[in-house]
Amino acid sequence: MDIELNIQNKKLELIQWLSTVEDVSLLDKILALRKQEKDWWDIISDDEKASIKRGIVDADAGKLIPHSDVRKRYEKWL
Template identity: 40%
Template sequence: MNLEARKYQFIQELVKVEDESILEKLELVLKANQNDWFDKLSESEKNEIQIGLDQAEKGEFISHEDVMKRFSKWH
């Protein structure tokens, strides 16, 4: 079953719910899902992450394997 079909099936089941406590719990789940960890970061943190992503896209990074080789004496 694809995502759209699952959503439609969920909506059909949601319409049948008569217990308000169940609806409240579902609302909490949906609200919690909308709060992304990225949204809680400061602007400077978001900018630093974007810089890192831009560098990675340009190939300006060191692989994990190379870092582990370089620092193996401490590992």
């Protein structure tokens, strides 16, 4: 929860600062940075994509393990 709060505080700090920026070139750089963001799907490996696709096929076929069963199996590490 503290991490989420820290992230939200940083976002608010940036919003407050950004609202005071008058330098057009800096704003252009920030906008360019935003446009550089890539979708995570384009960044992951082909093996990771294949694994995700297999998981979707399994889920669509009803091959799922209930969350409660997984928690029981791995509770000693949680």
